[in-house]
Amino acid sequence: MADRDADILYIKQRKVKQWTIILLFLLILTVAVRMRLTDVTVYGNDTYTAEEAENLIFSDYWDRNTVVCLFKNITGQKKDLPFVADYKVVIRGPFTCELRFYEKKPIGCIRYMSNYMYFDKDGIMIESSPRRLEGIPVVEGLQFGYVILGKKLPVSSSLLLNSIMSVTQQLSLFQIPCGSIRYNDAGNTVTAILDEGDIEVYLGSENDLAAKISALNDMLPEIREQQLKGTLDLSNYDDKAREFRSYFKLREENGTNGGTSVTEAESDTEAENEAGGN
Numbered sequence: 001m002a003d004r005d006a007d008i009l010y011i012k013q014r015k016v017k018q019w020t021i022i023l024l025f026l027l028i029l030t031v032a033v034r035m036r037l038t039d040v041t042v043y044g045n046d047t048y049t050a051e052e053a054e055n056l057i058f059s060d061y062w063d064r065n066t067v068v069c070l071f072k073n074i075t076g077q078k079k080d081l082p083f084v085a086d087y088k089v090v091i092r093g094p095f096t097c098e099l100r101f102y103e104k105k106p107i108g109c110i111r112y113m114s115n116y117m118y119f120d121k122d123g124i125m126i127e128s129s130p131r132r133l134e135g136i137p138v139v140e141g142l143q144f145g146y147v148i149l150g151k152k153l154p155v156s157s158s159l160l161l162n163s164i165m166s167v168t169q170q171l172s173l174f175q176i177p178c179g180s181i182r183y184n185d186a187g188n189t190v191t192a193i194l195d196e197g198d199i200e201v202y203l204g205s206e207n208d209l210a211a212k213i214s215a216l217n218d219m220l221p222e223i224r225e226q227q228l229k230g231t232l233d234l235s236n237y238d239d240k241a242r243e244f245r246s247y248f249k250l251r252e253e254n255g256t257n258g259g260t261s262v263t264e265a266e267s268d269t270e271a272e273n274e275a276g277g278n
Contacts, residue, residue: 035066037097044101047083047133056081057089057099066094082129083118108168108181110139112147121172123153123165137171137192139164141183163190163206170213176220189235192216199223204235211239223248 037058042050057079058064069089072078078087083104090098104126106118118127118136125147132138144154155161164181167190171178180193190209192201203212212234219232231249 035094036064037066037069037091037095038064039093039096040099041097042099042101044103045099047103048101053099053101057087066091069097082131083127083133106133106136107172108137108139108164109133110142110144110147110153112144117147117149119153121165121169123161125149125151125153135177137168137178138180139168139183140180141185159206163209166206166209167192167203167213170210174213174217176213176217194220195224198229200231202231202233202235208237208239212237215239 040054042053045053048056062068070091073089073091081087083106084101085104086102088100090100092098104118105120106126107121109116109118115128115130116132116138117125118129118133120126126149128149142155146154153161153164155164167181171192176194178192178194179196182191182193183189189205190203192203193199194201201216203209215234215237216232223232228248233248
């Protein structure tokens with residue numbers, strides 16, 4: 001009789017333990033499922049807004065789950081995101097995390113088929129996207145038979161590649177917003193289009209492109225202050241000369257017939273006073 005009572009007690013205790021474990025597991029599972037990363041701070045996002053970056057990482061319901069996110073961190077599971085070289089999700093608490101973006105840095109692009117193909121400071125094609133990034137100039141006037149991601153911009157000569165790199169690098173360096181960079185059919189003269197077409201800067205040949213854009217950077221504040229619209233000719237600019245002469249062909253609206261007339265503003269500017277541009 002005593003043995004039977006002992007067996008019954010043992011069975012009851014074992015069932016209690018089993019149910020305790022099951023209930024504890026269900027409690028933990030319920031808490032884990034309900035934990036969601038809602039307090040998110042984003043760093044390193046230039047291409048995307050904070051909201052866009054957050055939505056890219058947490059694109060579905062389970063992406064925000066803290067346990068799922070922790071599991072992905074441990075196993076190294078990451079998404080392939082446009083213009084993003086790498087990213088990290090740093091979990092600070094059950095509901096708090098940081099998103100740290102390490103973006104690719106395009107300095108120019110070309111149109112190829114229906115996409116924009118972006119290249120970096122070394123001329124390497126780094127991204128293909130239907131999206132046009134603001135502030136990144138489009139190189140126009142050149143023909144490309146093929147474009148391969150991870151390879152250099154396929155142009156006809158190293159001189160032309162150096163010209164493209166020089167223009168785009170200097171525009172990026174001085175943070176000059178440029179819509180497009182146009183080459184002639186031979187690819188030996190270049191024009192930069194600024195301010196949505198209001199200002200065209202004729203840079204001419206590939207000679208002294210870095211110096212020409214440096215001079216442009218000094219002139220732009222006064223050009224914009226006077227709200228000038230037209231073409232600035234820097235093709236003959238020589239940074240070694242004491243003086244240089246710049247030409248600005250100013251477009252003026254004709255109030256009578258809605259057409260345009262062209263006047264020419266000519267200025268002699270000393271090299272050490274390039275900022276004046278007049």
